[in-house]
Amino acid sequence: MNSFDSKAPAGDLAQKWSKHKAAIKVVSPANKRKLDIIVVGTGLGGASAAASLAELGYNVKVFCIQDSPRRAHSIAAQGGINAAKNYQNDNDSVYRLFYDTIKGGDYRAREANVYRLAEVSNLIIDQCVAQGVPFAREYGGLLDNRSFGGAQVSRTFYARGQTGQQLLLGAYAALNRNIGLGRVKSYPRHEMLDVVLIDGEARGIIARNLVTGEIERHGAHAVVIASGGYGNVFFLSTNAMNSNGSAAWQCYKKGAFFANPCYTQIHPTCIPKHGDQQSKLTLMSESLRNDGRIWVPKKLEDVKKLRAKQIKPSDIAEEDRDYYLERRYPAFGNLVPRDVASRAAKERCDAGFGVNETGLAVFLDFKSAIERLGKDVIKARYGNLFQMYEKITDTNPYEQPMQIFPAVHYTMGGIWVDYNLMTTIPGLYAIGEANFSDHGANRLGASALMQGLADGYFVLPYTIGDYLSRHIQDKKVDVSNPAFDEAEKAVIDKINKIFSIKGKQTVDDLHKKLGNIMWEYVGMARDEAGLKKAIEEIKELRAEFWKDVYVPGKEGDFNPEIEKAVRLADFLEIGELMARDALNRNESCGGHFRVEYQTEEGEAKRDDENYNYVAAWQYNGSDAEPTLHKEMLNFEYIKVAQRNYKD
Amino acid sequence: MKLTLKIWRQASPKAKGEFKTYQVDGISPDTSFLEMLDILNNDLIHKGEEPVAFDHDCREGICGMCSLYIDGHAHGPDTEITTCQLHMRKFKDGDTITIEPWRSRAFPVIKDLVVNRSAYDQILQAGGFISVNTGGVPDANAIPIPKKNADESMDAAACIGCGACVATCKNGSAMLFVAARVSSLALLPQGKVEGARRAKAMVSKMEELGFGGCTNTRACEAECPKGISVAHIARLNREFLSAKLKD
Incomplete structure (x- = not known):
């Protein structure tokens, strides 16, 4: 039976997780050996889950599309990971991390989940250190911290500008150890193309071997989706080129509800687009806002001169600079949350103050930090980011300010899960960015790494036992079951159909068109008319894809074009649901900004009376409209208020 | 920029490979090396030819997926970067660029520039x-x-x-x-x-x-x-x- 109950435990907030753990069932070691689990994706969530589940004694199969689990896109996270250790004695606590996360998410996340996240955050840091993650340290040998947006304490642990890499290498090492011990079987260069349900419960997947093109069947007693977010629906984003929403989307099409698809994070500090030949956008870590100051000129004539390259940014006098975040948000300054910083940049650029030829860039300046701390300190903190910036733009950020602009970065929406991280399909779990659960309408910096590892190391290994304890008598899943025949046939038919179209447009041609529609109407600012238009245009483009796409080569071969085509077919459906969800939500909150709903100062204006819910969508077939289910959010411990970063 | 590319093509691990020559035109110096290959591939597909297979993913120098031996150097002529961070401003208009896969017994070729x-x-x-x-x-x-x-x-x-x-x-x-x-x-x-x-x-x-x-x-x-x-x-x-x- 499908269940749409959050299962968030009752009782005191701080006791919810402990009580829940005590109440749920466990599986004995002898029975764990008889149970199989499939994990799809090897980022922080997938790798940590696969390793931890294997250590408990389950038989694990792990799948990733890259040539090695180490290359999952968590590797690219730069800035850090939050935890409520309070090592800096700055009055941090589990409650404060919980509070900041709920507030940062604009009061659209589930209290119980977020509190648990804050609670287990400290265990993550301990675990990573034990694995040999080389976090930054002070001279005394203890761990160093820095600050991230939406927080007034220093709770972010980091490993230079490569924190995601180091955390993933830690989880990957744990995974490798278990692969070496024979507890996990790894399937790199494999892509999940469908989830298989038997009697309504998840019992396996259909995967494509990306090297040979073979379609494979894999059975298990539970399936865990850890396939990341769907930001590449915009074509240009900070996601890796192969990141996609397809695994999650197949779950939706098999009946799992999809929650809050419109909540998209637009990251304020990315390198601006250089032209039409661009394939992706590069993030400059939020950590740079610890020392970098964001500004545009106060005078339009200076803007004109900058664009004509008659003056350099450093020629503009201090009093002629508008440090607009410090001006508008004195309490948080340059460290306001991402959605606020992005909208503020857009506001200045819309007003004509954009500092490059396209008018779509603002400055991130280290001049005063270099004067205050010296170049060596700045280099030690951000050296690799500065090097990356210089290689891409050919400009030395030690001498001239960086140019930055917002870009699509993360999707807070995802597969709906209950407190156990189970979807509405029994036996099917979703963790990390692939689920919707912890960040509400806006994720705070350094919280994605925290959530991925919390889910994988410390939540799922407990909660999955509650489900599996009811299946200890089940035999191995038989992949000759008709449900596998049917799912496999659908996958093969879909691939053959795409090959047979032999139209005139490449996958990239069509993907760029989708990206333009999404950025224009479902991007940083949305309105009713635009969203309605987007829904129609996406439908038309989808029809165009199925009539006119051209995929070269053949099936049964290494063929990146067919991989991209299958993913784009799903993006063309995901985009529509995002627009539909954005149209339904007649309010602004976090990363979802409807121009009709804003305060006089241009801040997001929520409507708690009517939209204090998680929007969970149920699939009804390719041409039918999806059904909206509402999970009401109850705030028992936090007073819901208009977000204030001014004082 | 207009460039001539000599690229290693190999249909499968056991197939005999060879260099093939391609031309690309209208490349901006601000374009990355892999974006230049994207443009080549998009042209090849429009012409009904099979695109060049190459590995890539994050395109910001951290995932380690991209490879390529470019003019005799792993990750091309620039220092301390991966191929995805290499930009066309490091080349001159009219250059001929040779592109090969990693060559090592322990890394067999899967297809074209992709190795295992x-x-x-x-x-x-x-x-x-x-x-x-x-x-x-x-x-x-x-x-x-x-x-x-x-x-x-x-x-x-x-x-x-x-x-x-x-x-x-x-x-x-x-x-x-x-x-x-x-x-x-x-x-x-x-x-x-x-x-x-x-x-x-x-x-x-x-x-x-x-x-x-x-x-x-x-x-x-x-x-x-x-x-x-x-x-x-x-x-x-x-x-x-x-x-x-x-x-």
Whole structure:
């Protein structure tokens, strides 16, 4: 039976997780050996889950599309990971991390989940250190911290500008150890193309071997989706080129509800687009806002001169600079949350103050930090980011300010899960960015790494036992079951159909068109008319894809074009649901900004009376409209208020 | 910019490969090298030809997925970057550019410029970890670690596992890759515990998988996109020797 109950435990907030753990069932070691689990994706969530589940004694199969689990896109996270250790004695606590996360998410996340996240955050840091993650340290040998947006304490642990890499290498090492011990079987260069349900419960997947093109069947007693977010629906984003929403989307099409698809994070500090030949956008870590100051000129004539390259940014006098975040948000300054910083940049650029030829860039300046701390300190903190910036733009950020602009970065929406991280399909779990659960309408910096590892190391290994304890008598899943025949046939038919179209447009041609529609109407600012238009245009483009796409080569071969085509077919459906969800939500909150709903100062204006819910969508077939289910959010411990970063 | 590209084409692991020549035009100097290949591929598809297969993913120099031997250099002519971070402003209008896959016995070609680097995973599975389970570990600040050691450990841990060192080495040795991992963990007290065992397991796996030996030419260090120092190889040798002495 499908269940749409959050299962968030009752009782005191701080006791919810402990009580829940005590109440749920466990599986004995002898029975764990008889149970199989499939994990799809090897980022922080997938790798940590696969390793931890294997250590408990389950038989694990792990799948990733890259040539090695180490290359999952968590590797690219730069800035850090939050935890409520309070090592800096700055009055941090589990409650404060919980509070900041709920507030940062604009009061659209589930209290119980977020509190648990804050609670287990400290265990993550301990675990990573034990694995040999080389976090930054002070001279005394203890761990160093820095600050991230939406927080007034220093709770972010980091490993230079490569924190995601180091955390993933830690989880990957744990995974490798278990692969070496024979507890996990790894399937790199494999892509999940469908989830298989038997009697309504998840019992396996259909995967494509990306090297040979073979379609494979894999059975298990539970399936865990850890396939990341769907930001590449915009074509240009900070996601890796192969990141996609397809695994999650197949779950939706098999009946799992999809929650809050419109909540998209637009990251304020990315390198601006250089032209039409661009394939992706590069993030400059939020950590740079610890020392970098964001500004545009106060005078339009200076803007004109900058664009004509008659003056350099450093020629503009201090009093002629508008440090607009410090001006508008004195309490948080340059460290306001991402959605606020992005909208503020857009506001200045819309007003004509954009500092490059396209008018779509603002400055991130280290001049005063270099004067205050010296170049060596700045280099030690951000050296690799500065090097990356210089290689891409050919400009030395030690001498001239960086140019930055917002870009699509993360999707807070995802597969709906209950407190156990189970979807509405029994036996099917979703963790990390692939689920919707912890960040509400806006994720705070350094919280994605925290959530991925919390889910994988410390939540799922407990909660999955509650489900599996009811299946200890089940035999191995038989992949000759008709449900596998049917799912496999659908996958093969879909691939053959795409090959047979032999139209005139490449996958990239069509993907760029989708990206333009999404950025224009479902991007940083949305309105009713635009969203309605987007829904129609996406439908038309989808029809165009199925009539006119051209995929070269053949099936049964290494063929990146067919991989991209299958993913784009799903993006063309995901985009529509995002627009539909954005149209339904007649309010602004976090990363979802409807121009009709804003305060006089241009801040997001929520409507708690009517939209204090998680929007969970149920699939009804390719041409039918999806059904909206509402999970009401109850705030028992936090007073819901208009977000204030001014004082 | 207008460029001539000589690209290695090979249909499958066993097929005989060859160089084919292509022209691209209208390339902006601000375009990245892989974006230039995207443009070539889009043109090839429009012409009904099969695009060039190459590995890539994050396009910001961290995932280690991209490879390519460009004009005789792993990751191309620029220093301390991966191919995805290489920009066309490093070339001149009218240049001819030769593009090959990593060439090493341990990295067989899958198709065109794509190679199989699963041998790297196998080396790490043999010992590239600290043997701790999830949970039950001490507080993160329980063991102070000198900043210098943590920094040096981080220098080694910056390895992205791309394979440039193997592709560059005349012996096809994976010593820099193995050393980076061994050294990164050996510098930390929690990794020291099984340091000797780790070094021995990883080196013997490396030899078993067909990688060559190290003859100290330091070519790996020169081409490493993350600037990883051969000093880590010396530390690996120390760990390895102490393991042998204990045998």
